[in-house]
Amino acid sequence: MDNGSKTEKATPKKRRDERKKGNIFSSKDITTVLSLAFVFFTLKAMFPMIFKRIAECIHIYINRIAEINILSVTTSHEILMDSMVTIAMIMIPIFSVSILAAVIGTGAQTRFLFSKDSLKPKFNRLNPLEGIKRIFSLKSFIEVLKGLIKIVIIGYILYLFFKGRTGDISKTLFLGIEASISYVLSSAMNMVYMVCIVFVFIAGFDFLYQRWDYERQIRMTKQEVKEEYKQMEGDPQVKGKIKELQRKMAMSRMMQAVPEADVIIRNPTHYAVALKYDIEKDAAPYVVAKGQDELALRIVQVAEEAGVYVMENKELTRAIYAVASLNEEIPLEYYGAVAEILALVYRIRGKNA
Known part of the structure; x- marks a missing residue:
């Protein structure tokens, strides 16, 4: 042509x-x-x-x-x-x-x-x-x-x-x-x-x-x-680089939030979810970080270095990872299971304190 x-x-x-x-x-x-x-x-x-x-x-x-x-x-x-x-x-x-x-x-x-x-x-x-x-x-x-x-x-x-x-x-x-x-x-x-x-x-x-x-x-x-x-829509290569940069910045912010989490639940190497809950401010626990495979391992590593409690729970980890987005509250049906985990984490913290 x-x-x-x-x-x-x-x-x-x-x-x-x-x-x-x-x-x-x-x-x-x-x-x-x-x-x-x-x-x-x-x-x-x-x-x-x-x-x-x-x-x-x-x-x-x-x-x-x-x-x-x-x-x-x-x-x-x-x-x-x-x-x-x-x-x-x-x-x-x-x-x-x-x-x-x-x-x-x-x-x-x-x-x-x-x-x-x-x-x-x-x-x-x-x-x-x-x-x-x-x-x-x-x-x-x-x-x-x-x-x-x-x-x-x-x-x-x-x-x-x-x-x-x-x-x-x-x-x-x-x-x-x-x-x-x-x-x-x-x-x-x-x-x-x-x-x-x-x-x-x-x-x-x-x-x-x-x-x-x-x-x-x-x-x-x-x-x-x-x-x-x-020119009107933007060069695909440039747009790809911009998206990659935005993804890296979002990941960096997410990793910075991991040390502030209350608990990390994992499965045990493929998935990881970081949860945080402040009874005075939050209506329910919410996801501050989540990842799969290498990112999951990195979340666990950062959490362990920061002293955040890490717990294995395959079914709960995969379920929350699938339905809850970043900075989003967990669904109502998982309140009970997460409450038990947080109660355990608070008791361990109290003993360590």
Whole structure:
């Protein structure tokens, strides 16, 4: 199996990392269609105001020119400023709507992502070889192909549009100005409707392609998936060492508790259990240490060195070892047997004292 082949889907962590870098997919065609639609409907809504404003300006300028004997610099400047204000009043809302549509279209796809990494300079783009590779890459070829398809589609729509209206356009020569303008505007709106509808389908296909291409780019090799899993879950070797260290520390604490036990019961070499009971503090005797085989022998050795009484009781030792965990009280059914042992230990201590 070739671990160098990117055959695995990107993991959630990989997707989050790519998103932090600003590497996400989005369709520019969707943004373009949205901007086109917003601008078109804005123009349609504003057209009465635009028409009225332009008509007023033309009327004012014609009257002023008729009254002006000499066209001075001051007069020219006033006319120019009035014209610029009129144009600004018309264009600013259109530009604002276009920018808003672009922000909404891009933000809806990227969830309004802002990444500092995307602003950092990438000096590898200055490499001529990398630039040539990008120019002749599959992605560039597809982008060029999409552009040609758009041009062909729009050209075909315009051809069909004007072909079906050749006779009607010629008839506008015999109509009044308002009727001619109304017809032209109505036809232009119908044409824009057709273009928008076609571009919606193109944008949909482009979105699916961009998503497919993005998924292809962020694919991972089997080795990368394994390494990521190790990073998230921890290296098994490291985890094994940590567990071994924790086990040794727990054993060390357990062995330190053996000298504080009241009695050690054993079987005689395979099992050992250390019990402790303080009548003023404890509700029942509990296990402070337990072990099997070598650990059992070590518990007995530490206990003997500390002067803790050691007693053999095969059945009781195996039973308590099996059911009672470390620092856990012994079960109720063993109270009587353990009480007899502790009573014996206390009597021996009393005699020795």
